[in-house]
Amino acid sequence: MKMFARQFNNSILHKLLVSRHFPMPQRLLSASVAEGNVVVVQEPNGGAPLKFPSVWLRDNCQCNCCFHKNTKSRQANWIRGNVESRIRNISGGHEEDVVAIDWFDDHKSVFKLDWLRDRDFAPTNRERYIEEVYKPSYQLWSKPDFPKVWRTFEFKDVMEKDGSFLQWLESLAVQGFSIIKNAPHDVTVARQLSDRIGFIKRTTYGEEFEVKSKENATNYAYLMSPLPLHTDLPYYEHQAGINLLHCYVQSLSHGGSNLLVDGFYVAERLRKEFPNFFEILLKTPVDWYDLGKDSGISFHNIWRSPMISLDVDGRYHRINENSMKRDSHFTIALEDVVPWYEAYDKFIELAYAETVEFKITPGEVFAFNNKRMLHGRTAYEDSPTNKRHLIGAYVDWDIIYSKIRILRSHKKKTKWN
Ligand SMILES: [Zn+2]
Known part of the structure; x- marks a missing residue:
């Protein structure tokens, strides 16, 4: 065996080749x-x-x-x-x-x-790690792309088979939404799915939340009026990652349909077609707020953040939009206000142009990335015998990505579906 032992010198390239056998072995490092x-x-x-x-x-x-x-x-x-x-x-x-x-x-x-x-x-290896282990890339989609990105999963498979469970979580990470079918008529469905991932994200509105028409509603979502495109909880620094909406009772009236648009795709259109507006929505902080009382607890949440946020790698990170929760306090310079409204107006125009509409039915769970998708609802009307009732829960992305990594590492070691 031959070992090299010599002082390291910064300026000269030292090559060392170590071989334990003679003649030359097949493999040399x-x-x-x-x-x-x-x-x-x-x-x-x-x-x-x-x-x-x-x-x-x-x-x-x-x-x-x-x-x-x-x-x-x-x-x-x-x-x-x-x-x-x-x-x-x-x-x-x-x-x-x-x-x-x-x-x-x-x-x-x-x-x-x-x-x-x-x-x-090497760049290729760093990219591989980011894609395979850190976070898979988003597949941005337009309105015409919608049928291609529509994914459905069986509730039983998601709950019982790790392969289906992983595919469901990946669809949320990549396409940003999916539908689970054939969930039991049970008020704990949203909780069961959250527990399968990890745990529910608790907010001011509790753990599970009920979306139904309420007298003296404390939140705009609890009315029968149309709900414009928005993201939930923009007034939180630690905003909930995904929204799980279990359709318990659907409205038999004409309305109550879901509206959905890929906010990252809208931002990307804005970046390409109206770069000045994109820069404004990327740089201008907006005051998002929630002031009220729920279940006896008073709250006043504020988070100042632009409509479009990017992550450290320049990928889309979070879209904030919620006209109901945008504060009349707008703490930016006077001369920046009108340009912001012009940029905002264009973003909203593009968002509605790319919006799809569908109506989930009882037993379906509509899950989506709340930092990416803007969602809304058309107006509906309850009757004495038919009261629309959804049960929702939030889960954080930290918990979801962690689960994706664990499931992927198991998949590498064992073959399963
Ligand atoms: Zn050591």
Whole structure:
């Protein structure tokens, strides 16, 4: 066995090739340090080399001192001054597919090839990780696309089969909505689905909420009037992620239909067709508020946020729209008010142009991404023998994405449907 041991020099590329056998074995893993303190790992079967800054390797040492395996936590505190982590000796072992590093501070690290490959800094690998593990990409849809993105699932399958359950959650993440059919005529359906994912998001209006016409309603949704396109709870910083609406009793009157539009698609149209308006809705904060009393509890919620929010990667994150919950307090500069209304007016025009209408029936659960979809309802009329009654619940995206990751990792290990 031949080991390399020489001082690391920043300016020269050192290539190390370690072979335990002679003649040449079939598989060889090489590891070297290139300019800029970057470790280059060449896989035995060729392909693009994997590259890692040495400071990152030192920070992510997997030994028992540096990493606590049970809690999957880094336990080494950051030691000031080791940004220039220096490597005395590096070797690739082809038998175990590992890269071993001796550091100048006498610490030793061993990294498995699989582990390194999974964390390679190449753009394609980072994109793969974001798509497969972090969050799958959205499929934005227009009004004509609606039949193509319509997904239905059986309640029993979602509750009992992990494969169907995962597909349902993925449809919420990707298309932004779906319908569950054949749920029992039971007031606990929304709770059962929430519990299957994790737990209900409690709000000012309680855990489950009933959408039905109420005398002395405390919320606009509790009237029979048409409900314009909106997102729920824009006045919360920690806004609910999805809305589960179980149709318990549907109105036999002409109305009571659901309105739905993909807010991200509308924002994308605005970005392409009216970029100035897009910028205004991205930058101008709006005061969303909710002031009232429900079940004896008084509340005054306010959240200042633009209509369109992007995430750190520039993807759509959240659309805020709710004309009922937009405050008359508008805490922006006087000269910014009229431009905002012009941009808002265009957004609403596009939103209604892309809106679809359908009417869910008893036993169906309409689930949608509340940070993305704008939803509404046409006016209806109750009669003494027919009172429209939906039961809703919210669940947070943190809980849903976590469940998607867990189900996907199980799927990788075992074949199931
Ligand atoms: Zn270590």
